[in-house]
Amino acid sequence: MYISITKQYLDTTFSQSSSDYVAYLEKENEGKLPEQLEHFFDQYNERIPPEQVIKEIDGNTAKLKKREPKFFALTINPSQRELRHIDNDPELLKKYVREVMKDYAASFYRDTPVSVDSIKYYAKIEYERAFKGFDREVKENQVYRAKIVRLENEIRMVERGEVSGNVKAMREEIDRLNAQMPHRIVGQVVAQGMQKPGLQTHVHIIVSRKDVSNRFSLSPGSKYMESESRLNGKMVKRGFKRDQFYENAEKRFDILFKYQRNYVESYSARKTFVQDPKIYFAHLLGLPTNERSAALKIMGAAGVHVPKLNIPSNKVEAALQAIKQFKKAVDVARSSSSIGI
Known part of the structure; x- marks a missing residue:
């Protein structure tokens, strides 16, 4: 499960309204x-x-400055393994979203607890995803595409008489490069804009910056998790407990659908890998055989080349270098599920 939180973009190319999003x-x-x-x-x-969504979000912005975000976008991205577990059922996904939004509200650190009835949000399920320029498959294919484009330009220059060259040899090289492109779907070369295969169901949620009363600001983008500050001579609580939100959202899915989460699927594991890959790797090595085997399958499905884990101690560092590819996969997943608004 990967959940992203993105604030409304407010530069000159984006509308102040929620209508574009x-x-x-x-x-x-x-x-x-x-x-x-x-x-x-x-x-x-x-x-x-959609007209009601725009009206409600745009009309709930009292006292917000022009350069302050009026809404935030959450994206809930279940893995294909999680989607298969619930049979890709949209009704079950809606049920989960409504539980997650309870956790979202409860994660605000305030003097008066925030409930789901205090927030204004609208959610929508999508079933497709397209490859983007930063996806691993597109980037690795692009290396070959760049060489092909260069050769095609050289062929045109030869045909115009601007330079000399062996057109036949260059065309053969183009054919060879086309054949060597590593990523294809049903024979078609993966490129930006192509639909991704398999279950791609995910949920977009637009949440007003202000609460339903249009009086209080609720920003999940706060740099504070838990803090207190003086406002009009009174100490007030502020912040958003992001770790708590991500962890509780994960637990919601597991409890709601009796899902057995593997270590490498967990938010705590991803966080550990970013902070200290050696601890992450040591934990992975220490998993029971069946869990470790499942972890490797999950990582393999994400396109991560994983070394064999029955390795002598003197080669642990080499294995660690290989396992670091997982961080790249996590970064790609994080990027591909973050939607610009």
Whole structure:
């Protein structure tokens, strides 16, 4: 499970309104019949029209400055393993989202506890993802594409008589490079914009910066987790407990659906890897055989080349270098699930 939180972009290329982001979330509905449309939902309601989402979010911005974000975007990205566990059921996913938003509200550090009824949010399920330029498969194929483009330019220069060269040999080299491209889907070379295979279901959530009363600011982007400051002569609590939110959201899924989470799937493991890969690797080595085997399969499915773990101590450092590829996979996952708004 990977959950991202992104603030509204407010530079000159983006609207002050939520309309651009809501329009972006409507992209999968283009060309579909009315009965096939995927609708917004909130904690208690279904089939909320996009116009209402825009009106409610844009109208809930009292006393916010022009350069302050008016809303935040959460993206909930279950893994394919998690999606298979719930049979990719959208109703179960909605149930999970509504529980997660309880955890989101409870993670605000305030004098008066924040409940899910205090926040204004709208969520929408999407079923597709496209490859982006920073995806590993696109980047590795691009190395070959760049060489092909250079050769094609050289062929055109030869044909125009600008330079001399062996066109036949260059065309053969292009064919060889095309054949060597490492990433394909059903024979088609993976490129930016191509749909990703397998289960790609995820949820986008737009959350107002202000609470439902339009009086209090609730920012998950606060640099504080738990702190107190003086406001109008009174000490007040502020902050958002991000670690608590991520961990509780993960536990929600496991308890709700009786999911047996492997170590490498956990938020705490990802955090440990970023902070100290050696501790992460030592923990991985110490897993029971069946859990370690499952961990390797999960990492392999993410495109991580993992060394054999029955290695002598003098080669642990070499294995650590190989296992560090996992960090790259985590970084790619983090990037590919973060949506610009």
